[in-house]
Amino acid sequence: MSDVNPVLAAADAGLEASIARWLDLLKIPSVSTDPAYAGECTRAGQWLTDMLNGLGFDASLRKTAGHPMVVAHYAGANAVSSRHVLFYGHYDVQPADPLEEWKTPPFEPSRQTGPDGMEQVYARGAADDKGQLMTFLEASRAWIDTTGDLPLKVTVLLEGEEESGSPSLEPFLKANKRELVSDVALVCDTNMWDAKTPAITTRLRGLLHDEVTVTGPSIDLHSGYYGGAAANPIRILSDIVSDIHDRNGRITIPGFYDGVKAVPKATREQWGKLKFSERKFLGEIGLKESAGERRFSILEQTWARPTAEVNGIYGGYTGVGTKTVIPSKASAKISFRLVGTQDPDKIRKAFRKFVKDRLPKGCSVAFSEASEGSPAIEISEHSEDLQSAAAALKQEFRKAPVMMGCGGSIPIVRSFKDLLGMDSLLVGFGLANDAIHSPNEKYDVNSFHKGIRSWIRIMDGLAR
Amino acid sequence: MSDVNPVLAAADAGLEASIARWLDLLKIPSVSTDPAYAGECTRAGQWLTDMLNGLGFDASLRKTAGHPMVVAHYAGANAVSSRHVLFYGHYDVQPADPLEEWKTPPFEPSRQTGPDGMEQVYARGAADDKGQLMTFLEASRAWIDTTGDLPLKVTVLLEGEEESGSPSLEPFLKANKRELVSDVALVCDTNMWDAKTPAITTRLRGLLHDEVTVTGPSIDLHSGYYGGAAANPIRILSDIVSDIHDRNGRITIPGFYDGVKAVPKATREQWGKLKFSERKFLGEIGLKESAGERRFSILEQTWARPTAEVNGIYGGYTGVGTKTVIPSKASAKISFRLVGTQDPDKIRKAFRKFVKDRLPKGCSVAFSEASEGSPAIEISEHSEDLQSAAAALKQEFRKAPVMMGCGGSIPIVRSFKDLLGMDSLLVGFGLANDAIHSPNEKYDVNSFHKGIRSWIRIMDGLAR
Numbered sequence: 001m002s003d004v005n006p007v008l009a010a011a012d013a014g015l016e017a018s019i020a021r022w023l024d025l026l027k028i029p030s031v032s033t034d035p036a037y038a039g040e041c042t043r044a045g046q047w048l049t050d051m052l053n054g055l056g057f058d059a060s061l062r063k064t065a066g067h068p069m070v071v072a073h074y075a076g077a078n079a080v081s082s083r084h085v086l087f088y089g090h091y092d093v094q095p096a097d098p099l100e101e102w103k104t105p106p107f108e109p110s111r112q113t114g115p116d117g118m119e120q121v122y123a124r125g126a127a128d129d130k131g132q133l134m135t136f137l138e139a140s141r142a143w144i145d146t147t148g149d150l151p152l153k154v155t156v157l158l159e160g161e162e163e164s165g166s167p168s169l170e171p172f173l174k175a176n177k178r179e180l181v182s183d184v185a186l187v188c189d190t191n192m193w194d195a196k197t198p199a200i201t202t203r204l205r206g207l208l209h210d211e212v213t214v215t216g217p218s219i220d221l222h223s224g225y226y227g228g229a230a231a232n233p234i235r236i237l238s239d240i241v242s243d244i245h246d247r248n249g250r251i252t253i254p255g256f257y258d259g260v261k262a263v264p265k266a267t268r269e270q271w272g273k274l275k276f277s278e279r280k281f282l283g284e285i286g287l288k289e290s291a292g293e294r295r296f297s298i299l300e301q302t303w304a305r306p307t308a309e310v311n312g313i314y315g316g317y318t319g320v321g322t323k324t325v326i327p328s329k330a331s332a333k334i335s336f337r338l339v340g341t342q343d344p345d346k347i348r349k350a351f352r353k354f355v356k357d358r359l360p361k362g363c364s365v366a367f368s369e370a371s372e373g374s375p376a377i378e379i380s381e382h383s384e385d386l387q388s389a390a391a392a393l394k395q396e397f398r399k400a401p402v403m404m405g406c407g408g409s410i411p412i413v414r415s416f417k418d419l420l421g422m423d424s425l426l427v428g429f430g431l432a433n434d435a436i437h438s439p440n441e442k443y444d445v446n447s448f449h450k451g452i453r454s455w456i457r458i459m460d461g462l463a464r
Numbered sequence: 465m466s467d468v469n470p471v472l473a474a475a476d477a478g479l480e481a482s483i484a485r486w487l488d489l490l491k492i493p494s495v496s497t498d499p500a501y502a503g504e505c506t507r508a509g510q511w512l513t514d515m516l517n518g519l520g521f522d523a524s525l526r527k528t529a530g531h532p533m534v535v536a537h538y539a540g541a542n543a544v545s546s547r548h549v550l551f552y553g554h555y556d557v558q559p560a561d562p563l564e565e566w567k568t569p570p571f572e573p574s575r576q577t578g579p580d581g582m583e584q585v586y587a588r589g590a591a592d593d594k595g596q597l598m599t600f601l602e603a604s605r606a607w608i609d610t611t612g613d614l615p616l617k618v619t620v621l622l623e624g625e626e627e628s629g630s631p632s633l634e635p636f637l638k639a640n641k642r643e644l645v646s647d648v649a650l651v652c653d654t655n656m657w658d659a660k661t662p663a664i665t666t667r668l669r670g671l672l673h674d675e676v677t678v679t680g681p682s683i684d685l686h687s688g689y690y691g692g693a694a695a696n697p698i699r700i701l702s703d704i705v706s707d708i709h710d711r712n713g714r715i716t717i718p719g720f721y722d723g724v725k726a727v728p729k730a731t732r733e734q735w736g737k738l739k740f741s742e743r744k745f746l747g748e749i750g751l752k753e754s755a756g757e758r759r760f761s762i763l764e765q766t767w768a769r770p771t772a773e774v775n776g777i778y779g780g781y782t783g784v785g786t787k788t789v790i791p792s793k794a795s796a797k798i799s800f801r802l803v804g805t806q807d808p809d810k811i812r813k814a815f816r817k818f819v820k821d822r823l824p825k826g827c828s829v830a831f832s833e834a835s836e837g838s839p840a841i842e843i844s845e846h847s848e849d850l851q852s853a854a855a856a857l858k859q860e861f862r863k864a865p866v867m868m869g870c871g872g873s874i875p876i877v878r879s880f881k882d883l884l885g886m887d888s889l890l891v892g893f894g895l896a897n898d899a900i901h902s903p904n905e906k907y908d909v910n911s912f913h914k915g916i917r918s919w920i921r922i923m924d925g926l927a928r
Contacts, residue, residue, distance in 0.1 A: 205688060207688075207788070209786045211786075215750075216750075216751065216755075217749040217750050217751055218749055218750025218751075219749065219750070221749060222871075222872060223771070223773045223775060223799060223801070224669060224671075224801060224870070224871040224872025224873060225766065225870075225871045225872055226749065226766065226871065227766065227771040227773050227801050227871055228756045228757070228762075228765035228766045228769050228770075228771040228801065228871065229745070229746070229754045229755065229756045229762045229765045229766050230746075230749060230751060230754075230755060231751055231753075231755040232755065232773055232774060234705070234774040234776075234777050234796075235705060235706075235708075235709065235755070235773075235774060237702075237777075238701075238702040238703075238705035238706045238774070238777070239702075239706045241698070241699060241702035241706075242699075242702045242703045242705075242706035242707075243706075244699075245699065281693070282693070282694075282826070285681040285682060285683065285685060285690065285694060286679075286680075286681050286682025286683070286826070287680065287681055287682075287694060287695055287826045287827070288825045288826025289695075289824060289825045289826055290693045290694075291680075291693065291694060291695040291696065291699070291824060292692045292693045293692070298692075298693045301692035301693045302689065302690065302691065302692045302693050305692050306692075307687070307691040307692040309687045309691050309696055309699075309790055310696060310698040310699060310702070310779075310780065311687060311780050311781050311786065311787055311788060311789050311790070311791075312698075312779065312780035312781040312782045312787070312789075312791070313698050313701075313702070313777055313778065313779050313780060313782075313794065314777065314778045314779075314782040315774075315776065315777050315778075316774065316775050316776035316777060316797070317775050317776040317797060318776045318777075318778040318795075318797075322673045322675075322775065322797060322799065322835075323775055323776070323797075324671070324775060324799060324872075325775050325776075326773055326775070327775075327776070330777065331782075332698075333780070333781060333782075333786060333787075335687060335786065335788060337687070337688060337691050337692065360753060360755060361752045361753045362746070362750070362751045362752025362753055363751070371786075406688070406689075407686075407688040407689045407690065407691055407692065408686060408688025408689055408788070409688060
C-alpha cells in the first residue's frame with residue numbers, strides 16, 4: 001500500500017503557497033528571443049536555482065553561449081528506489097506582443113474566477129512552461145516536506161531558450177551527458193485531452209524538408225513570342241505537386257508508406273470514443289471537410305498518418321498587376337511529416353526521383369542542400385514506465401489517460417533519444433484554450449493543482 | 465504598265481542621302497520612358513515634322529498629355545487614285561541601358577560592314593522604329609522627287625510613346641478620328657522572315673489576364689498540428705493549374721477552343737516549307753522539346769494556337785530556409801493568348817467556372833478585377849490590299865512574302881480597328897537578330913534599301 005496520501009494532503013494544504021511561488025516566477029519577463037530581456041532570463045533561472053537549493057536539491061545555474069541552464073540533482077539517499085528520472089521544463093517565455101490585446105499586463109499575473117467558477121491565472125508563461133514546470137517542482141516539495149525525501153533519484157534540467165530554437169541545448173546535452181543520463185525523461189510541456197481527461201503524448205511526427213527549383217527555359221521569356229512552345233516551369237511544378245496526392249488524399253511517391261503502421265486497435269477505439277467534433281475542429285480554421293486521406297479520422301490524419309505539404313511556392317512575376325512572362329524557374333518548399341519508422345533519407349531520395357521522373361526532356365531541377373530529417377517518435381504504450389504513469393493519472397482523474405499524438409515535433413524528445421539514449425514520458429496539464437504564444441495566455445488553477453497531485457502519484461509509481 | 469521604275473531608280477540614286485537623314489534622326493536620344501529625355505523626344509518629333517513639311521506634306525507637331533504626335537497629310541492632288549492610307553510609326557526609342565554593353569555609343573550611329581560584306585547601322589532605334597519608319601518616308605520622297613506627287617493620299621502618324629505604353633494614343637485617335645480615318649493603316653514595325661524573304665504579319669494573338677487567389681484555411685496554420693486534415697491552398701491551386709492542360713498540351717477548359725480555326729492549308733504548307741529549325745529555336749532558349757499542343761508545329765503553336773500560361777505563382781513562405789506553415793492563401797497570375805474569334809469575356813467566364821468547379825467544399829476563390837481582354841486580330845489573306853502588297857513584295861524580292869503570325873500583340877492594330885474602324889497592313893523589314901530593346905541594336909542597310917523600294921511598289925499597287 002502506497003503512502004502517497006499524506007503527500008497529496010500536503011500538496012492540497014500547501015496549494016495557496018504553491019500558487020504564490022508560481023505567480024512570483026511569472027512576474028519575471030524571461031523572454032528569450034529578445035536580447036533586451038537577457039538579464040530577466042538569468043534572473044528566472046537564478047530564482048529557480050535558489051528555490052531548488054531551498055528544497056534540498058544540489059542546484060546550479062550553468063552558463064551557455066546563450067541563456068543559462070538550471071541543473072539540479074536530488075540524490076534521494078533514503079529513496080525506496082534506485083530509479084533515476086530527468087525532469088525537463090523551460091523557464092523562458094514567448095514575447096508578449098501584441099501588448100494591446102492583453103486584458104491584464106502579461107507580467108503582472110492576474111488570478112480570476114470564470115463564469116463557471118473555475119479559476120485561471122493569466123500571464124505570459126502561465127502555462128507554457130512556467131505553470132507546467134512548477135507542477136513538478138511543487139510535487140517534489142510536497143514529497144520532501146512530508147517524507148524528508150523524494151521516492152526516487154531526480155535530476156532537473158530547465159532550459160532558457162526553448163522559445164528561441166534551443167541553440168545551446170544540444171551542445172549542453174553532449175557536454176554534460178554523464179551528469180544528465182537517467183532512466184527516463186519526464187517532459188511537462190503538453191496538454192490534457194480536456195479538463196477532466198488526462199493524456200500522455202505517445203506519438204510525435206518526424207519532419208523532412210526539401211526545396212525544389214524547376215528550370216524550364218534558360219531565361220525569362222515573352223509569353224507572346226514563346227507561349228505555346230516553351231516549357232513553363234510553373235506548369236511543370238504544378239503538375240508535380242498535383243501528382244503527389246491521389247484523389248483519396250494518399251501520397252503517391254513510391255515507397256512513401258514503408259514503415260507506416262496501423263494504429264493499434266485499442267488506441268483507435270479509444271480515439272473513436274473521444275468527444276472530438278471534426279466539424280468544430282475544421283470550423284475553427286474556416287474549413288468544411290478534411291483534405292486528408294479518406295478512411296481515416298482527423299485524429300488519425302494528424303496524429304498517426306504521414307503528410308506532404310507545400311509550405312511555399314513561388315515563380316515568375318508576383319508583384320502587382322500583370323507581366324507577360326514565361327519564367328525560367330519556379331520553386332516549392334515541401335515538408336513531410338513522418339510516422340512509424342519512415343526513414344527520412346529514403347523518403348528524400350524517393351521524392352527526388354519522383355520529381356525527376358516528371359521532368360520534361362530538357363528541363364532540370366535543383367534541390368536545397370539536404371538538411372537532416374528527423375524520424376517520428378513513438379513511445380510504446382506497453383512500456384512499464386508509461387503504464388505506471390497511466391495508472392497514476394487514472395487514479396488521480398478516475399479516468400484513463402488518452403494516448404495522444406502530436407502532429408508537430410518536440411525537438412527535446414528527439415535530442416534526449418539521440419544524444420542521451422533516453423526515452424521520454426510526455427505528461428502535461430495544459431488545455432487547448434490556454435492561448436500559449438498568444439495574448440491572454442492562461443493556466444487553470446485546476447490544471448496546476450491536478451498537475452502537482454499527478455506528479456506525486458507518478459513519482460510514486462515510477463519509484464516502485 | 466506601271467511607271468514605278470524611275471521612282472525606284474531615284475531611290476537607288478538617293479540611297480546615301482537617305483541613309484544620312486536616317487543617321488541624323490538616330491542621333492536624337494528620344495527615349496520616351498525617361499523624363500530626362502522629354503526635350504529630345506520633342507526634338508525628334510520636330511525633326512520629322514520639318515522633314516515632312518520639306519517634302520510637301522502638311523505636317524504639324526501636336527501636343528498631347530505626354531510626348532507630341534507628328535501628323536502629316538499629303539493630299540495627292542494629281543494622284544491617279546482616290547485611295548487614302550495612314551502610315552504609322554514611332555519616333556521614340558527604348559532606353560539604351562546597359563550602356564557598358566554597347567560596342568559603339570547608342571546615339572552615335574555607327575555604319576559597319578560585316579564579315580559577309582553586308583552593311584549595318586548600329587544605334588538605339590536603328591531598326592525600332594526609326595529605321596523602319598524612314599523606309600516609308602524615303603519612299604515617299606522618291607515618289608515626290610520623281611513625279612512631283614504621291615500616287616495616293618497619305619496621312620502619316622508618328623507616335624512618341626510606343627516604348628512607354630502609348631498612354632496618349634487612344635485619346636488622340638478618338639479626338640482626331642475624322643482627320644485620321646483612311647482606307648487602310650500601314651504599320652511598319654515588324655520583321656521579314658529572313659534577309660531574302662519578305663513577310664506580311666497577318667495574325668496577332670489576343671490576350672486575356674486573370675489572377676486567382678485560392679483561400680483554404682481562414683488563417684495560416686502550423687503544418688504539424690493541422691497537416692493531414694487542413695486543405696492546403698497551394699495544393700488546390702496546383703491541382704487547378706495542372707488540370708488546365710491535358711497530356712497532349714491541349715487546354716481542357718470547356719468551350720476554350722470555340723472560335724479557333726485551322727490554319728488554311730496553303731498557309732500551313734507555306735509555313736512547312738520555311739527554313740525553320742525547331743531544334744534551334746528551342747536550343748536558343750535552353751529547351752529540347754516543345755511543351756505545346758501535339759500535332760502542331762512550333763510556328764503554329766506560337767502564331768495560330770491559343771495558350772494558357774501561368775505568369776506567376778505565389779503562396780506560403782517564400783523566404784530563405786523553411787517554415788512549417790499551411791498558408792491560408794495561394795495565388796496565380798494566368799494569361800491566355802487568343803486566336804481566331806475566341807471571345808475574351810466568354811473565356812474569362814469559362815475559366816472562372818473551371819476554377820470554381822475544382823474547389824473543395826469550404827474553400828473559396830477570388831479573382832482580380834476583370835480587366836478587358838483583347839481578341840486576336842487576323843487579317844484576311846484574301847483582302848485586296850494584302851494581295852496587292854504581297855504582289856509588290858514578291859516583285860521586289862522575287863519571292864512571295866511569308867504570311868507570318870506574331871505570338872504577341874501589337875496594340876496599335878487593335879486601336880486602329882476599334883477606334884478608327886480600320887484594318888492594318890503589317891509590313892516591316894526588321895530581322896530577328898536586330899537586337900531591338902537590347903544593346904547593339906542594328907538595322908541592315910539592305911533592310912533599309914529594300915524597305916524603301918518595297919514601299920514604292922506597295923504605294924503603287926495600293927493606288928490602283
